[in-house]
Amino acid sequence: xxxxxxxxxxxxxxxxxxxxxxxxxxxxxxxxxxxxxxxxxxxxxxxxxxxxxxxxxxxxxxxxxxxxxxxxxxxxxxxxxxxxxxxxxxxxxxxxxxxxxxxxxxxxxxxxxxxxxxxxxxxxxxxxxxxxxxxxxxxxxxxxxxxxxxxxxxxxxxxxxxxxxxxxxxxxxxxxxxxxxxxxxxxxxxxxxxxxxxxxxxxxxxxxxxxxxxxxxxxxxxxxxxxxxxxxxxxxxxxxxxxxxxxxxxxxxxxxxxxxxxxxxxxxxxxxxx
Amino acid sequence: xxxxxxxxxxxxxxxxxxxxxxxxxxxxxxxxxxxxxxxxxxxxxxxxxxxxxxxxxxxxxxxxxxxxxxxxxxxxxxxxxxxxxxxxxxxxxxxxxxxxxxxxxxxxxxxxxxxxxxxxxxxxxxxxxxxxxxxxxxxxxxxxxxxxxxxxxxxxxxxxxxxxxxxxxxxxxxxxxxxxxxxxxxxxxxxxxxxxxxxxxxxxxxxxxxxxxxxxxxxxxxxxxxxxxxxxxxxxxxxxxxxxxxxxxxxxxxxxxxxxxxxxxxxxxxxxxxxxxxxxxxxxxxxxxxxxxxxxxxxxxxxxxxxxx
Numbered sequence: 001x002x003x004x005x006x007x008x009x010x011x012x013x014x015x016x017x018x019x020x021x022x023x024x025x026x027x028x029x030x031x032x033x034x035x036x037x038x039x040x041x042x043x044x045x046x047x048x049x050x051x052x053x054x055x056x057x058x059x060x061x062x063x064x065x066x067x068x069x070x071x072x073x074x075x076x077x078x079x080x081x082x083x084x085x086x087x088x089x090x091x092x093x094x095x096x097x098x099x100x101x102x103x104x105x106x107x108x109x110x111x112x113x114x115x116x117x118x119x120x121x122x123x124x125x126x127x128x129x130x131x132x133x134x135x136x137x138x139x140x141x142x143x144x145x146x147x148x149x150x151x152x153x154x155x156x157x158x159x160x161x162x163x164x165x166x167x168x169x170x171x172x173x174x175x176x177x178x179x180x181x182x183x184x185x186x187x188x189x190x191x192x193x194x195x196x197x198x199x200x201x202x203x204x205x206x207x208x209x210x211x212x213x214x215x216x217x218x219x220x221x222x223x224x225x226x227x228x229x230x231x232x233x234x235x236x237x238x239x240x241x242x243x244x245x246x247x248x249x250x251x252x253x254x255x256x257x258x259x260x261x262x263x264x265x266x267x268x269x270x271x272x273x274x
Numbered sequence: 275x276x277x278x279x280x281x282x283x284x285x286x287x288x289x290x291x292x293x294x295x296x297x298x299x300x301x302x303x304x305x306x307x308x309x310x311x312x313x314x315x316x317x318x319x320x321x322x323x324x325x326x327x328x329x330x331x332x333x334x335x336x337x338x339x340x341x342x343x344x345x346x347x348x349x350x351x352x353x354x355x356x357x358x359x360x361x362x363x364x365x366x367x368x369x370x371x372x373x374x375x376x377x378x379x380x381x382x383x384x385x386x387x388x389x390x391x392x393x394x395x396x397x398x399x400x401x402x403x404x405x406x407x408x409x410x411x412x413x414x415x416x417x418x419x420x421x422x423x424x425x426x427x428x429x430x431x432x433x434x435x436x437x438x439x440x441x442x443x444x445x446x447x448x449x450x451x452x453x454x455x456x457x458x459x460x461x462x463x464x465x466x467x468x469x470x471x472x473x474x475x476x477x478x479x480x481x482x483x484x485x486x487x488x489x490x491x492x493x494x495x496x497x498x499x500x501x502x503x504x505x506x507x508x509x510x511x512x513x514x515x516x517x518x519x520x521x522x523x524x525x526x527x528x529x530x531x532x533x534x535x536x537x538x539x540x541x542x543x544x545x546x547x548x549x550x551x552x553x554x555x556x557x558x559x560x561x562x563x564x565x566x567x568x569x570x571x572x573x574x575x576x577x578x579x580x581x582x583x
Binding site: 056058059094097099104166172203234237238249255256257 | 276278281283284285344383502505506515517521531532566572573575576
């Protein structure tokens with residue numbers, strides 16, 4: 001269920017996602033010791049589906065709203081638990097390790113993570129270990145532990161000897177840069193059915209499609225899953241500069257030089273009476 | 275007040291950038307130095323990726339050297355022929371320098387190479403400047419007047435072929451030394467994002483024996499074209515020129531340089547030079563310690579800029 005390496009095209013509609021999810025649910029449910037045949041559903045939405053990175057972008061904050069829709073009626077069951085994962089587009093990230101060579105610390109080892117999510121938020125209403133078992137979380141692909149496993153597996157495939165250490169440090173550094181984020185009080189229930197969760201998108205986050213998956217648990221058993229997507233994209237002068245620099249680099253170089261010459265000429269004009 | 279830099283892909287305080295441009299501009303206006311060798315390390319300290327710092331700083335130097343060389347041109351202080359010969363070498367140096375950065379980026383050692391170059395050059399320049407200003411301060415305090423050592427004209431430079439007449443400099447020398455000097459300075463511009471005036475000016479005075487009146491103007495003339503070329507090469511090969519960052523540094527730099535030039539005329543030269551030397555050495559030591567002291571974190575993430583983003 002983990003979405004590493006999976007790119008959702010922006011054209012893909014929410015309906016299609018839900019449909020594909022239903023398939024996944026049907027496939028997954030027999031393994032989950034699901035309590036009841038009729039699953040509870042969740043309805044959610046985000047406060048924003050488009051994050052625009054422009055010249056004044058310094059990160060964004062998105063709130064996810066949701067409500068549980070109980071099909072079997074409120075027959076005095078335990079309070080629900082909600083676990084939300086928000087995953088950014090896959091990215092190629094290198095993790096470098098320094099060691100001392102002739103008195104100088106330099107990068108000597110490198111591990112490339114080809115399919116690591118560029119952003120990962122993990123929000124829940126209480127600590128994950130109180131919500132369900134760790135085996136369940138791993139099976140569902142929820143949490144940093146399951147990401148670490150995935151990364152270790154990836155590293156073993158690419159032949160790195162110290163996959164475990166590299167994966168752990170990778171996650172640690174991503175957390176340090178606010179790219180990965182864990183909040184066990186990130187989901188707040190407003191009343192019995194309505195809940196909300198807030199998460200931050202840092203300023204240096206990559207553009208692309210983001211997927212929020214909302215998991216509803218009762219007594220440690222997954223009851224239902226919903227999801228919601230949003231898109232981060234550059235716009236305005238930001239987009240113009242970035243795309244010119246990458247698609248027409250020669251023109252961009254010439255324009256940069258012209259800008260500098262104009263600035264230099266302007267300066268000597270303004271301060272000419274010296 | 276933050277601004278998002280489109281190429282560095284990070285959000286940074288506008289006032290910090292304007293302030294850095296202003297301070298370095300102030301120093302360069304006061305001492306007549308280009309300032310690239312201070313600005314690039316400061317950008318690196320503030321978290322800009324070294325490769326972006328180098329390429330963007332080259333772009334900023336185009337602006338400051340354009341206004342500088344216009345002032346020199348008006349006073350007829352540019353030896354165009356010498357400038358073109360230096361530029362000829364500079365083109366080759368710049369191409370090699372930018373290629374080297376691209377190569378070191380690919381093997382993941384670009385930060386190390388840039389830092390090492392800075393430690394070496396700032397150490398040499400800062401050390402020499404400090405030595406010189408201490409000597410001057412000592413001499414003036416004991417009332418001695420230093421006599422310029424004028425050696426004879428028998429230098430190895432005169433034995434080289436391709437002799438050319440440089441009218442403006444009143445020289446008849448081989449074109450090889452200026453081409454080599456230009457190439458070396460171009461290499462520094464490509465790798466370090468500096469104009470290279472701090473190397474070129476002494477080389478022109480002591481090696482080529484050019485009249486001091488045309489040295490500054492001629493070196494600025496070469497720097498305009500070499501840093502312009504370096505900017506274009508970095509933009510095409512590395513996509514590391516951040517126009518927004520460059521513009522902010524230019525604005526801060528231009529204003530700072532004007533204030534610096536006015537302040538500099540009221541202050542004692544040698545004490546100030548000693549201060550600049552100390553500042554250069556502090557930057558050098560800081561960069562050097564970062565290489566030698568065990569880092570807080572031996573792991574670091576590197577997202578390849580301009581790839582897959």
